Every structure is written in structure tokens, then in C-alpha cells.
Amino acid sequence: MRFIKAEKVTFEYIRRDEDGNVEGINRAVDSVSLDVKEGDFISILGANGSGKSTFAKHLNSILLPTEGTVWVDGMDTKDEEKILDIRMATGMVFQNPDNQIIGQVVEEDVAFGPENMGVPTQEIIERVEESLKTVGMLDYRKDSPNKLSGGQKQRVSIAGVLAMHPKCIVLDEPTAMLDPVGRKEVIRALRALNDVEKITIILITHYMEETIYSDKIFVMNKGKIAMEGTPREIFSRVEELEEYKLEVPQITKLAYELKKQGLRLPDCVLTVKELADALSR
Amino acid sequence: MLKDVTLGQYYQADSPIHKLDPRVKLVGTLLYMISLFIFNNIYCYAIAAVFLITVIILTKVPVWYMLKGLKAVLFIMLFTVVFNIFFTPGEYIFEFGIFHISREGIKGAVFMIIRLTLLIVSASIMTLTTTPNRLTDGIEKLFRPLKLIKVPVHEMAMMMSIALRFIPILMEEADKIMKAQTARGAKFDSKKFMDRVKSLIPLIVPLFISAFRRASDLALAMEARCYHGGEGRTKMKPLKYKAGDIVSYVILALYIAAMVAVGILSARLAFFQFLSK
Numbered sequence: 001m002r003f004i005k006a007e008k009v010t011f012e013y014i015r016r017d018e019d020g021n022v023e024g025i026n027r028a029v030d031s032v033s034l035d036v037k038e039g040d041f042i043s044i045l046g047a048n049g050s051g052k053s054t055f056a057k058h059l060n061s062i063l064l065p066t067e068g069t070v071w072v073d074g075m076d077t078k079d080e081e082k083i084l085d086i087r088m089a090t091g092m093v094f095q096n097p098d099n100q101i102i103g104q105v106v107e108e109d110v111a112f113g114p115e116n117m118g119v120p121t122q123e124i125i126e127r128v129e130e131s132l133k134t135v136g137m138l139d140y141r142k143d144s145p146n147k148l149s150g151g152q153k154q155r156v157s158i159a160g161v162l163a164m165h166p167k168c169i170v171l172d173e174p175t176a177m178l179d180p181v182g183r184k185e186v187i188r189a190l191r192a193l194n195d196v197e198k199i200t201i202i203l204i205t206h207y208m209e210e211t212i213y214s215d216k217i218f219v220m221n222k223g224k225i226a227m228e229g230t231p232r233e234i235f236s237r238v239e240e241l242e243e244y245k246l247e248v249p250q251i252t253k254l255a256y257e258l259k260k261q262g263l264r265l266p267d268c269v270l271t272v273k274e275l276a277d278a279l280s281r
Numbered sequence: 282m283l284k285d286v287t288l289g290q291y292y293q294a295d296s297p298i299h300k301l302d303p304r305v306k307l308v309g310t311l312l313y314m315i316s317l318f319i320f321n322n323i324y325c326y327a328i329a330a331v332f333l334i335t336v337i338i339l340t341k342v343p344v345w346y347m348l349k350g351l352k353a354v355l356f357i358m359l360f361t362v363v364f365n366i367f368f369t370p371g372e373y374i375f376e377f378g379i380f381h382i383s384r385e386g387i388k389g390a391v392f393m394i395i396r397l398t399l400l401i402v403s404a405s406i407m408t409l410t411t412t413p414n415r416l417t418d419g420i421e422k423l424f425r426p427l428k429l430i431k432v433p434v435h436e437m438a439m440m441m442s443i444a445l446r447f448i449p450i451l452m453e454e455a456d457k458i459m460k461a462q463t464a465r466g467a468k469f470d471s472k473k474f475m476d477r478v479k480s481l482i483p484l485i486v487p488l489f490i491s492a493f494r495r496a497s498d499l500a501l502a503m504e505a506r507c508y509h510g511g512e513g514r515t516k517m518k519p520l521k522y523k524a525g526d527i528v529s530y531v532i533l534a535l536y537i538a539a540m541v542a543v544g545i546l547s548a549r550l551a552f553f554q555f556l557s558k
Contacts, residue, residue, distance in 0.1 A: 060505055062501060062504065084507055084509065087504075087505060087506070087507050088507060091506070092505040094498065094502055094505075096495075096498060098450055098495070099495045099498035099499050099502065100502035101446075102443065102446065102502070102503060103412075103414055103446070104291055104412045104413045104442075104445070104446050105293075105412050107517070108412060108517070111517035112503075112506055112508075113506040113507060114515075114517070115514055115515055115516060115517060116506060116507040116508045116509065117507050118513045118514060118515050119515055120515060121515060121517060121518075121519055124515065124516075124517040125517060128517065143293070144293070146449055146450070160506065161506070164507065
């Protein structure tokens with residue numbers, strides 16, 4: 001079943017001068033069409049300014065397309081009456097963990113979403129506990145978010161979305177402000193969600209390492225979808241990726257260069273172990 | 282300097298005061314503050330101080346944590362003390378040119394210090410033992426009747442809780458900006474007053490810009506989590522009075538009664554002393 005369907009989505013930022021005259025039009029997203037199946041782990045890759053974040057905001061009607069249509073779980077995002085249903089179906093996690101945590105205590109923050117939805121008290125408590133457990137933050141439920149590390153804060157944000165029981169979570173560069181340890185924590189939590197809870201994940205990022213485990217990758221460049229395919233298909237096109245200002249994981253790059261020098265290696269190598277195995281053969 | 286303000290800083294501990302209904306704490310703090318202003322004699326202050334110290338012990342919050350809040354208002358305190366000492370007319374015990382210190386002035390100053398200390402500490406207790414969300418829940422529920430005359434109670438409570446949540450974050454940010462500007466040669470520690478005022482501009486402008494950015498991010502995040510005003514909202518921890526809250530109200534009533542009794546008694550006493558003179 002197609003959970004998200006975007007058809008020729010275009011979004012323009014209109015810049016105006018002081019008198020309100022149109023100064024210029026900035027086409028951030030340029031007729032993007034894509035489908036996402038329920039239960040998939042999708043990554044959208046792109047350099048800064050490629051339009052990936054703007055596109056992500058279309059997935060729960062924070063932004064509405066200038067042209068084209070986005071359907072989420074069969075609902076048109078332009079339909080104002082369905083706006084709450086759409087936002088319940090697709091949760092969203094943003095880049096800066098500090099700017100999306102509303103509560104002063106971890107569990108109060110996680111409860112914010114369900115409270116807005118009007119979930120009964122007893123069920124909120126259950127949901128909060130369950131979602132904190134899923135992201136491995138249950139021990140911190142009574143703590144202040146200010147005391148947590150970046151990775152932990154971001155896991156709390158994910159728990160906050162999870163407590164709304166969405167079918168899909170869109171993450172807009174959730175790891176951009178984290179250190180390598182925090183990044184691993186977050187990605188591990190996402191993979192677990194996808195594997196165990198079967199929640200559709202749409203990960204927007206510019207770190208290619210994070211997309212290795214996705215079912216499908218879309219690469220965006222200048223508002224358009226430039227490439228799409230499985231990680232292996234995408235990562236084997238090293239030169240093309242570099243053209244879009246994306247950094248290929250070191251190990252993939254190394255294997256690519258070795259192969260170019262005449263070593264017999266498979267087309268695309270994603271992990272250190274894979275390369276070691278291939279070399280020892 | 283910026284980290285000294287304890288207002289809005291929740292201190293997690295497992296104490297009977299933490300568990301109280303926020304409405305009790307709000308009403309209590311308010312009544313306590315009013316009582317300090319109405320009854321200003323030494324006996325009443327003694328009762329108020331004993332009451333406050335008992336509460337402090339019950340909260341299990343380290344005392345220095347509460348006194349930290351005082352540091353921020355030290356300047357105001359000094360200011361009022363100086364004014365009280367030098368500008369209160371009465372029986373002069375020290376004179377030097379235009380300066381004169383009166384017995385009443387010293388008494389006024391001492392009272393002022395006691396009163397301000399009690400005030401600030403009592404406010405700190407409320408914010409240290411209540412999470413801002415609970416606090417705003419309390420305010421929202423306490424002022425709910427005002428909704429009838431179209432006061433946006435929920436919205437105001439929400440704004441307050443967000444403001445409180447961002448105070449520590451913005452302070453940290455101010456600290457960071459200060460360091461960044463110092464690294465570029467800005468002087469924040471100049472002796473001249475005007476220089477100091479001017480030096481605040483490169484601090485305040487970036488701080489405001491960042492605050493606006495944070496606000497717009499937060500608004501997005503709240504909207505994405507289905508926030509749509511107070512209508513149809515449920516609570517994870519709905520406010521319900523428990524036995525402990527009712528006991529606290531009784532204790533509070535006893536405290537007020539004691540204050541009123543002692544206040545009237547000491548006023549009488551002063552009156553008779555005045556008559557017998």
C-alpha cells in the first residue's frame with residue numbers, strides 16, 4: 001500500500017521587498033514525485049539548499065505545495081479539516097532538539113502530543129512509558145531535558161512523536177547537531193522502530209552513512225529528485241554523488257578507488273567487513 | 282552572573298512539598314507574600330521565618346540553591362537599604378553634613394532585608410519544587426473562571442510555561458554570545474557605566490535574533506505535534522486535590538490566623554506603649 005504519494009510537488013518561496021512587491025521567486029522544490037510504501041525506511045539525501053527540508057515539511061501539512069499534491073494515508077494535505085489526522089499519521093522530528101522540547105521534564109514533554117490529541121489520562125501514562133521504553137530513555141523520565149546530551153534529547157523528541165502513535169515518522173536532519181555518539185544512538189533507535197514497530201521512517205539527512213540501512217534512497221539536488229534507488233544502487237555512483245556535493249562514506253570511496261586501480265571488487269561496498277571479506281578472497 | 286537567577290529552575294527531589302497540588306503552592310505563596318506586606322513587625326516576621334524554614338526543610342532542596350536567587354536581587358536590596366538608612370526621618374543617631382542616620386531608618390532597612398529575603402525565597406521555593414508545566418496547569422485551573430469574561434487563560438498559561446522553559450536555554454546562549462564577542466574584543470567588564478550599556482548591544486541583538494528563530498522553530502514543532510489551543514486537550518496529570526493538599530490548606534489557614542492574631546496583638550501593644558508614654 002502506498003502510504004505517502006507526492007505528485008509533481010512544487011514549492012516556491014516568494015521574496016518580497018519592503019513594499020510587498022515580488023522581488024524574486026525561489027523554487028525550493030521543483031515537481032517532485034515520489035511514493036512511500038507503509039513500513040519502509042526511506043532516506044532523502046541532499047546537500048544544503050537542495051530542498052529536502054522544505055519537501056519534508058509538506059509531509060504533515062506544515063507547508064502546502066504551490067503546485068501539485070501530497071497524499072498522506074489517502075488524505076490530501078491541503079484538506080484543512082483533516083489536518084489533525086494528517087499530523088497524527090505522520091509525526092515530525094526536527095533538527096534542533098532544544099527547540100522542539102516543550103516540557104521541563106522528560107515525561108511531560110512526551111505527553112504533550114497525546115494531550116493535544118485528547119487522549120484519556122490513563123492511556124497517556126501508558127503511551128509515555130511505552131514510547132520512552134522504545135527509545136531507551138525510561139530511566140530519565142523524571143529528569144530535566146536540559147541535563148541530557150544531544151542524542152538523548154533527540155531520542156526524547158522521537159519518543160514524543162511516538163507517543164502519538166503515528167504510522168510514519170519524518171525526521172528532518174535529526175542528527176545534524178549531534179556528535180558521532182549521539183548520531184549512532186538516534187539512528188539505532190530509528191532502525192529499531194522500523195524493524196520492531198513497523199513504523200514508516202523518512203529520514204532526511206546529508207550524512208550518507210546513516211542511509212546505508214534504508215530500503216530506498218532519494219537524492220535531491222536543486223529542488224529536484226536527482227537519483228533514486230536502493231543504497232547499493234546509489235552508492236555505486238560515486239562520481240555522480242560527488243557532483244551533488246554529497247560525501248560518500250569513506251569505506252565505499254576507498255573500495256571505489258581500489259576498483260578503479262584494477263582490483264577485483266564488487267560494484268558497491270557499504271561496510272568495512274564487506275570490503276575486508278572481498279579483499280581476503 | 283547570568284546563571285545566578287534560580288527563578289524558573291526546577292529542582293527534582295522527592296518531598297511532600299514537591300507532591301503538593303500547584304494550586305496550593307500558588308495560593309500559599311500569594312497569601313504568604315501578602316501576609317509579609319500587611320504585618321510588618323518583628324513577631325510576625327519571626328512566625329513567617331519559622332514557617333518558611335520549616336517549608337525549606339520539607340522541600341529537601343539544598344539551602345544554597347534557594348539563596349542563589351537572592352544574589353540576583355542583591356543590588357536592589359542594597360539600594361533599598363541605603364535609601365531606608367539615609368532618608369528616613371526620625372531620631373538621628375549619626376549625622377555628617379547632609380547625611381544622617383536615624384534609628385527608624387536602620388529599623389526600616391533591617392525590616393526591608395528580612396522582608397525581601399522572605400519574599401524571594403518563598404517565590405524560589407514555589408518554582409524550585411513545581412515544574413513549570415504543573416505551575417501553569419495550576420494557574421490555568423485557578424483562573425479558569427476568567428474565561429467567562431474572555432480572558433485567554435490557556436494561551437497565557439502556555440506562553441508562561443514556554444517562557445520559563447526557555448529562560449535557562451537563553452541564559453546559556455547569552456553566556457556563549459558574551460564569550461564569542463569577548464573573543465572578538467568586546468569589553469563587558471568596563472568600569473564606565475556608559476561603556477557597559479553600549480557593550481550590551483552586541484549581546485542583546487544576537488540574543489533576540491536567536492530567540493525569534495527558536496520561537497518559530499518551537500511553533501512549528503508544537504503544530505507538528507497537533508497543538509491547536511486549549512480545546513479538547515487532556516492532561517497526563519490532571520489536577521486533583523488529595524488529602525495532603527487539604528491538610529496544607531488547613532496549615533496555611535492556621536499560619537494566616539497566627540499572623541493576624543500576632544499582628545493585632547502587637548499593634549495593640551504598640552498602641553498601649555504609645556499611650557503610657
